[in-house]
Amino acid sequence: MKYFNHKLIGLAMMGIAVMACTDEYDCNLQIEKPEEVANSEYLASFDLLKSYINRDASSPFKFTANMSSTDFIKKEIGYSTILNNFDGIDIGGSFTPVSSLKEDGSYDFGGMQLVTDAAKEAGVTLYGGTLCSNQGQRAAYYNELIQPIIIPFVPEKGKTVICDFENDELGTAYGMTGGSQAVVENDPDGKSGKTLHVGTDDNKAAYSHPKFNVKLPEGRKLGDYVNLTIDMRIVNSDGIYGAGMRVFINGQEFNVGTNAQGLGCNPNTWNRGAIISLNSAKAPGFILPDELKGLTEFELAVGSASGGAQYFLDNIVMNYELPGTGITKIDFSKDALGTSYPMTNGNQAVIEDNPEGSGKVLHVGTAATPCSYSYPKFTVKLQNGRTLGDYTGLSLDMYLIDGKGGWGSGMRVVINGQEFNSGQGPFGFGCESNKWGRDKIYITFLKEGETAGGGKIAIPNSMKDLTEIELAVGSGSGEWHAYIDNVCLHWKADDTIIEKTPEEKKNLFTEELNKWIGGIVNAGGETVKVWNIIGEPLDKSVDSNTFNWGEYLGDVEYARTAVKLARDTAKVDLNLFISNTFNQQDEMDQKADEMVALVKSWEADNVTKIDGYNIVLHAVYSKDATVQKRNEEMITALFDKLAQTGKSVRVSDLSMMVENVDGNFIQTSKLTADERTAAANYMAFIMKEYRKAITSDKQYGISISSMTETSTGNKVCPWTSGYNRNGMYEGIVEGLK
Structure with missing residues (x-):
C-alpha cells in the first residue's frame, strides 16, 4: 500500500522567508505536509469504487453494500454514495417475519415495495434478503397454531x-x-x-x-x-x-x-x-x-x-x-400389629402403633440397622377404570427417627422394579426430625421426556397403561429410619386432548410459509431477482424467535417447499441462494462441506434447483502471524471448495476486524496506520482469492457489510462516519481490480 508525503523544496523561497523574519516575530515554515493531509489527498486521487471492477458484459458480478431499506429511501448521503460507488444494495435483514408483523397478525410488505420502487427508479440492483430461515420467525405464534384442542374434563x-x-x-x-x-x-x-x-x-x-x-x-x-x-x-x-x-x-x-x-x-x-x-x-x-x-x-x-x-x-x-380426581390409598389401618412388608434391599418394615397418637403406621428399619437404599414394597390395584397414566403423583406422611435419611440422595419411587429418583430428600420436602411430616412429601409424576428432579419423576410411556403395580417408596439414603403412613397415589381424570396430525401440521405450516414467501417475493416484483432461499441452515442456536421448519415440513422437504413457493410466486426467473454465516474462527472448509451436502440432498429430487452459495463472511486480520497465515489458508480453501460445486458464489456482509496477539478486537479509533494497512491488504487478498478461484461466469458479486465505521466499533470500513475515505478504500480498490 502506498501513502505519499509530498515535500515542498524551495531554497530560494526559504531564504526569502527567513529574511522576512524579525526579532518581534518568530516565523516557522512547515516544509512537509501532515501525514493525515497527505493520506487524504492520496485517497482522494482514487476514482469511484465501481470504476475499478474488471468484468465483461456477460458477467453476473455485482458490487454492493449493506444498507437498511429505510436509509436508502431517505436518499441522503449514503444513497448518493451507493449510486456513485456500487452496483446496488443488499437490504439483508431489513425484512423478517418478526419485523414485518402487523398487529392483526398479517404481514406488512409496504416497506419492501417502497425500497423496490426506489431501487428501480435509481437503476441499481436490489438483493432482497432471506425467504426461509429457522431464525427470526414468529415462533410463539407458530407454536400456538399447533396447540392441541383441549376439551376439559366434565364430570358425569x-x-x-x-x-x-x-x-x-x-x-x-x-x-x-x-x-x-x-x-x-x-x-x-x-x-x-x-x-x-x-x-x-x-x-x-x-x-x-x-x-x-x-x-x-x-x-x-x-x-x-x-x-x-x-x-x-x-x-x-x-x-x-x-x-x-x-x-x-x-x-x-x-x-x-x-x-x-x-x-x-x-x-x-x-x-x-x-x-x-x-x-x-x-x-x-x-x-x-x-x-x-x-x-x-x-x-x-x-x-x-x-x-x-x-x-x-x-x-x-x-x-x-x-x-375428576381421587386417590388410591395405603394407610395400614386394617393391618394387624406386627404385619411385615417386604423390602427392596433387605432390612424390615413392620406395622406398629403410631408413636404420637392413635392408629397404625409402618416402622421402616431399626435404630441398630437403619435401611440402606431399601424401601418397603406394596402391591397396588389402581382405581377401577384408571391406569398409571392417569396418576399425577405420590404422597406420604413420614416421621424421621432422629433425622435418619432426612437428606440422602433423594426420595425414591420404585415401580415394578424400575427405580426413579425424585432428586429431593425428606428434609427438602419440609420434614423434620422426630416429628410427623404430614402432607409434606408429594412426588409429582411427569410424562416421559419431561425434566425430572426437584421432587418430580418421569413415568415412562411403557408404564402408562398399567392397572396394577408393585410400588416401593423411601429415602435414598444409607441410613434411613422412619415411620410412614398414608401412602397415596393421586389420580386426575384426563382432559380430552385432540392433537393435530403430522399431515395437518405440515399443511398448516406450508400455508404459513407461503404467506411470507409469496408476499415478500410479490412485493419485490420484477426488480428483485436474487434471494437467499434458505438462510443460516447450519445455525443451531435457539432463542424465542427460532422455529424449526424441518420438524414439520421435513428435514429435506422444507427447503424444496420454499424453493417451489418462491419460483411459483415470482414474475421473473429467480436466482436462489443458500446463505450461511462464516466467521473467521470457524472451520470454513468443513462448513462449506455441510452446505454442499445440504444442497445435494435438496436437489436429489431432480426438480429443486439451488442456483448458488451466499457466504456471509466476517473476516478478522490477526496480528499473530501464525494465526493470520491460517486465516488466509482457510479463505483460499473455502473459495476453492465452493468453486468445485460449479454453482454461483456470492460474498455478502463482508466485514473486516483487527485482533491483537491475545485474540481481542481493537477498536477502530485505536488502530495504527500499519494495522489499518494490514486490514486493507487482507480485504484485498480475500476479494482477489474470490475472483481467482471462482470462474467469472459464477462470480455473483461481493457486498460489504458497512460503508462507514464508528470510533467505538470494530469494523474497519472504507469511509469514516463523515464519509471521508479510509485506508480500507484502497484495499477494496485493489480487490476489485
Whole structure:
C-alpha cells in the first residue's frame, strides 16, 4: 500500500522567508505536509469504487453494500454514495417475519415495495434478503397454531330418586329407627301428590327417623354421590329445632350440623330441595367415611332429631358426580400389629402403633440397622377404570427417627422394579426430625421426556397403561429410619386432548410459509431477482424467535417447499441462494462441506434447483502471524471448495476486524496506520482469492457489510462516519481490480 508525503523544496523561497523574519516575530515554515493531509489527498486521487471492477458484459458480478431499506429511501448521503460507488444494495435483514408483523397478525410488505420502487427508479440492483430461515420467525405464534384442542374434563352428573312415594299405596308404612310411625299420605297442601307423614299429633317421633332400603343403579356406588336432597314440611313447629337434622347409613349416625330451621324449614310450609352434603363438614353436611363409599346397597334414614317431631317428607334424592380426581390409598389401618412388608434391599418394615397418637403406621428399619437404599414394597390395584397414566403423583406422611435419611440422595419411587429418583430428600420436602411430616412429601409424576428432579419423576410411556403395580417408596439414603403412613397415589381424570396430525401440521405450516414467501417475493416484483432461499441452515442456536421448519415440513422437504413457493410466486426467473454465516474462527472448509451436502440432498429430487452459495463472511486480520497465515489458508480453501460445486458464489456482509496477539478486537479509533494497512491488504487478498478461484461466469458479486465505521466499533470500513475515505478504500480498490 502506498501513502505519499509530498515535500515542498524551495531554497530560494526559504531564504526569502527567513529574511522576512524579525526579532518581534518568530516565523516557522512547515516544509512537509501532515501525514493525515497527505493520506487524504492520496485517497482522494482514487476514482469511484465501481470504476475499478474488471468484468465483461456477460458477467453476473455485482458490487454492493449493506444498507437498511429505510436509509436508502431517505436518499441522503449514503444513497448518493451507493449510486456513485456500487452496483446496488443488499437490504439483508431489513425484512423478517418478526419485523414485518402487523398487529392483526398479517404481514406488512409496504416497506419492501417502497425500497423496490426506489431501487428501480435509481437503476441499481436490489438483493432482497432471506425467504426461509429457522431464525427470526414468529415462533410463539407458530407454536400456538399447533396447540392441541383441549376439551376439559366434565364430570358425569345425575340423580338417583330414593323415594317420591308416588307408586306407594296410601297408608303404606315405612319402618322407623325408633318409635312412632311413617305413613304415605296425600300432600296436605294438595299439590304434590303423595308424601310420607312422619309422626302424628298424638304420637310424635322422638329421635326416630324413617328408614329406606336403597339399591343404587348398576355402576354406581355411594362414594359417587355428593349430596342428599329432600322436600320437608314441618307440622306447626314439631321438631323444627331439637338436636338437629340427622342422616343414618346402615345405622351409622351423622349430624349435619343444623336443625330443620337451619335447613330452611318454616312451620306448615314446604321447603323444597333442601341439600345435605355428603363430602363437606360445613353445615348442612357431613364427611362420608371411606369405608362406606363402596356401598351399592344400604339402609338410609333421615329426619329431625327431636323429642317431639312431626313432619312430611317427599322427593328424597341422591345426586352423584363422578370425581375428576381421587386417590388410591395405603394407610395400614386394617393391618394387624406386627404385619411385615417386604423390602427392596433387605432390612424390615413392620406395622406398629403410631408413636404420637392413635392408629397404625409402618416402622421402616431399626435404630441398630437403619435401611440402606431399601424401601418397603406394596402391591397396588389402581382405581377401577384408571391406569398409571392417569396418576399425577405420590404422597406420604413420614416421621424421621432422629433425622435418619432426612437428606440422602433423594426420595425414591420404585415401580415394578424400575427405580426413579425424585432428586429431593425428606428434609427438602419440609420434614423434620422426630416429628410427623404430614402432607409434606408429594412426588409429582411427569410424562416421559419431561425434566425430572426437584421432587418430580418421569413415568415412562411403557408404564402408562398399567392397572396394577408393585410400588416401593423411601429415602435414598444409607441410613434411613422412619415411620410412614398414608401412602397415596393421586389420580386426575384426563382432559380430552385432540392433537393435530403430522399431515395437518405440515399443511398448516406450508400455508404459513407461503404467506411470507409469496408476499415478500410479490412485493419485490420484477426488480428483485436474487434471494437467499434458505438462510443460516447450519445455525443451531435457539432463542424465542427460532422455529424449526424441518420438524414439520421435513428435514429435506422444507427447503424444496420454499424453493417451489418462491419460483411459483415470482414474475421473473429467480436466482436462489443458500446463505450461511462464516466467521473467521470457524472451520470454513468443513462448513462449506455441510452446505454442499445440504444442497445435494435438496436437489436429489431432480426438480429443486439451488442456483448458488451466499457466504456471509466476517473476516478478522490477526496480528499473530501464525494465526493470520491460517486465516488466509482457510479463505483460499473455502473459495476453492465452493468453486468445485460449479454453482454461483456470492460474498455478502463482508466485514473486516483487527485482533491483537491475545485474540481481542481493537477498536477502530485505536488502530495504527500499519494495522489499518494490514486490514486493507487482507480485504484485498480475500476479494482477489474470490475472483481467482471462482470462474467469472459464477462470480455473483461481493457486498460489504458497512460503508462507514464508528470510533467505538470494530469494523474497519472504507469511509469514516463523515464519509471521508479510509485506508480500507484502497484495499477494496485493489480487490476489485
